Amino acid sequence: MVKDVLELVRRTSTDISEDVVNAIVTARRREQAGSMARSLFDQILKNIELSREKSVPVCQDTGTPIFYVDYPAGTRTAPMRAAIISAVKQATRKYYLRPNSVETPSGRNTGDNIGIGHPSIHFHQWGRKSTRLRLMLKGGGSENVGAQYSLPNTSLSAGRDLAGVEKCVIDAVFKAQGKGCAPGVIGVGIGGDRGSSYIVSKEQFFRRLDDKNANPILRKMEERLFRKLNLLGIGPMGLGGKTTVLAVKVGVANRIPASYFVSVSYTCWAFRRRSMVLQGGKAIYD
Numbered sequence: 001m002v003k004d005v006l007e008l009v010r011r012t013s014t015d016i017s018e019d020v021v022n023a024i025v026t027a028r029r030r031e032q033a034g035s036m037a038r039s040l041f042d043q044i045l046k047n048i049e050l051s052r053e054k055s056v057p058v059c060q061d062t063g064t065p066i067f068y069v070d071y072p073a074g075t076r077t078a079p080m081r082a083a084i085i086s087a088v089k090q091a092t093r094k095y096y097l098r099p100n101s102v103e104t105p106s107g108r109n110t111g112d113n114i115g116i117g118h119p120s121i122h123f124h125q126w127g128r129k130s131t132r133l134r135l136m137l138k139g140g141g142s143e144n145v146g147a148q149y150s151l152p153n154t155s156l157s158a159g160r161d162l163a164g165v166e167k168c169v170i171d172a173v174f175k176a177q178g179k180g181c182a183p184g185v186i187g188v189g190i191g192g193d194r195g196s197s198y199i200v201s202k203e204q205f206f207r208r209l210d211d212k213n214a215n216p217i218l219r220k221m222e223e224r225l226f227r228k229l230n231l232l233g234i235g236p237m238g239l240g241g242k243t244t245v246l247a248v249k250v251g252v253a254n255r256i257p258a259s260y261f262v263s264v265s266y267t268c269w270a271f272r273r274r275s276m277v278l279q280g281g282k283a284i285y286d
Helices: 002-014 018-030 036-054 077-093 140-144 162-175 194-206 216-230
Strands: 064-071 120-125 131-138 147-150 184-191 245-253 261-267 272-279 282-285
Touching: 002 036, 002 077, 002 131, 002 272, 002 282, 018 036, 018 245, 064 077, 077 120, 131 194, 140 261, 147 162, 147 194, 162 184, 162 216, 162 261, 184 194, 184 216, 194 245, 194 261, 194 272, 216 245
Parallel strands: 064 120, 184 245
Antiparallel strands: 064 131, 131 272, 147 261, 184 261, 272 282
């Protein structure tokens, strides 16, 4: 399993998914020929092409490795955790990952991306016979501009409703301008408690950028926010343009009446997430 996870890490770090590339190509077409925005998109696409061709990280900040493992009943998780840790160590030696894990009290770099809570691994039992591993490499620039709101929010005149949620998302993206390497993808979690709300927001990043939300209310919200955020004019790298976000994805969780949280997670254009399914001893990559 170690070699399969190592290949998953390599693909995630060096090869941007086609749905993301397609969204960037579409965004480039919207920008005027000869504009700064068009030039930046040209450089982004060249970066993606070279990274794929040479199998080197698409961004120097290879971020926090976040693994989601869905496994069938009766599977022992300890060997899977050990395989992931071994693969991350090997990926660091092969430079698919930058040595990026530091001890929080001392600031000492562990040198192999292994430490308390690093990589981040989430295990979930499901009803299938196969095992699925999903990996997200979450860079620090995009992670730093994530935000959480508690409604009502008087400073935004945001009430406890979906209109208030939209105000929070717009505020978060506006404040992120010039940071987080736009254009980004926005994941929104509505409801839950503080912790689970953020989890919902990050889970949205595993949706394809061209999918449609199964909930018609949330689907319309995603479409509205996509239009509104791209009217901000922040553009690629915060230097102006018609595309500030590549997609907006919204998820919900039940909440208690006393709380109404809105969590906004952000990824940069170097949107690195991949998955693989292990079945019958064979790894199938997305």
